[in-house]
Amino acid sequence: MARKPARPRRWVRIAARVVEVTIVLLAIGALLLWCSVPDTRPLATGNPASTAFIDLRRAQAADAGKPFELAWTWKPIGKISRYLRASIIYAEDYNFYRHEGIDWQAIEHAVEANWDKGSLSIGGSTITQQLAKNLYLSPSRSFLRKLREMLIAYSLEDNLSKQRILELYLNVVEWGDGVFGAEAAARHWFKKPAIALTPAEAIRLAIALPNPFTRAPDVRSPALTRKAVRLAHLLRMQGLIDEVQERATLDALGAPNEKVLRTRRPRGAPVTPTTSLPTTMAPAPPPPSSASEPDQPEADQPILSPSEAPADPGPEPPRF
Numbered sequence: 577m578a579r580k581p582a583r584p585r586r587w588v589r590i591a592a593r594v595v596e597v598t599i600v601l602l603a604i605g606a607l608l609l610w611c612s613v614p615d616t617r618p619l620a621t622g623n624p625a626s627t628a629f630i631d632l633r634r635a636q637a638a639d640a641g642k643p644f645e646l647a648w649t650w651k652p653i654g655k656i657s658r659y660l661r662a663s664i665i666y667a668e669d670y671n672f673y674r675h676e677g678i679d680w681q682a683i684e685h686a687v688e689a690n691w692d693k694g695s696l697s698i699g700g701s702t703i704t705q706q707l708a709k710n711l712y713l714s715p716s717r718s719f720l721r722k723l724r725e726m727l728i729a730y731s732l733e734d735n736l737s738k739q740r741i742l743e744l745y746l747n748v749v750e751w752g753d754g755v756f757g758a759e760a761a762a763r764h765w766f767k768k769p770a771i772a773l774t775p776a777e778a779i780r781l782a783i784a785l786p787n788p789f790t791r792a793p794d795v796r797s798p799a800l801t802r803k804a805v806r807l808a809h810l811l812r813m814q815g816l817i818d819e820v821q822e823r824a825t826l827d828a829l830g831a832p833n834e835k836v837l838r839t840r841r842p843r844g845a846p847v848t849p850t851t852s853l854p855t856t857m858a859p860a861p862p863p864p865s866s867a868s869e870p871d872q873p874e875a876d877q878p879i880l881s882p883s884e885a886p887a888d889p890g891p892e893p894p895r896f
Contacts, residue, residue, distance in 0.1 A: 765792075
């Protein structure tokens with residue numbers, strides 16, 4: 577008489593059921609998370625009336641019984657200094673024109689660095705992710721918030737051009753107490769419109785991100801000066817400033833003894849300035865003074881475009 581097949585042990589059946597339930601719950605959670613992603617398509621042609629960060633700061637001021645003074649003036653990207661546009665990309669998201677919202681290589685580097693410091697945070701946010709956070713989320717740090725940020729970033733990349741993403745970011749990012757966007761930041765910190773920022777001023781604003789409260793443009797420290805010097809070298813390497821402008825920029829950054837580009841290059845950057853840059857990348861003339869043409873677009877300096885992306889830095893982008 578043949579033996580009946582043995583029934584699975586009870587713990588095996590329980591484990592299988594747990595796996596099934598877990599898969600279902602994860603699928604439901606993923607669906608709910610995706611459904612919570614806002615519709616980003618209107619941003620392709622329209623500017624937001626407010627942002628999550630502005631609403632948060634307004635609420636915080638109300639809770640503290642303080643007035644909230646908002647400085648926020650929207651400017652098209654052509655009326656924002658080319659030096660600032662480039663400095664933001666080089667400092668915040670070197671692979672901006674190469675990724676689709678998430679820079680997995682940067683995340684890997686950030687996780688490794690944070691692990692060495694004993695931190696479990698992810699880090700490595702792209703400009704698109706930071707835009708998602710500023711528009712729709714909060715400064716809080718949690719795994720769920722990070723997932724939402726990534727999903728929104730993918731949606732932004734799917735519905736908007738890189739230029740529009742950069743324009744939105746430059747107009748909504750926080751640069752101080754009640755100071756939002758490049759135009760307000762330029763007027764608050766340097767008493768001039770964003771179009772008139774010098775390379776040194778643009779670099780100061782760029783290295784203040786993502787935390788302008790601890791790294792304000794008027795804060796000087798050896799670490800911030802080193803970051804600023806690297807950005808000045810990158811601007812020269814990419815052909816946005818020439819040797820004379822680089823020297824003037826280093827002097828303005830408080831690094832008069834720093835040698836110009838002929839010396840040590842930033843980590844991961846091209847060894848020499850590329851010779852295949854388009855003509856639009858030729859060293860730009862100094863920006864107009866705030867007194868003469870305060871709000872004129874840079875007619876001879878086209879908007880930084882994918883063709884003007886940083887020259888291929890090799891396997892590892894520079895870290896700032």
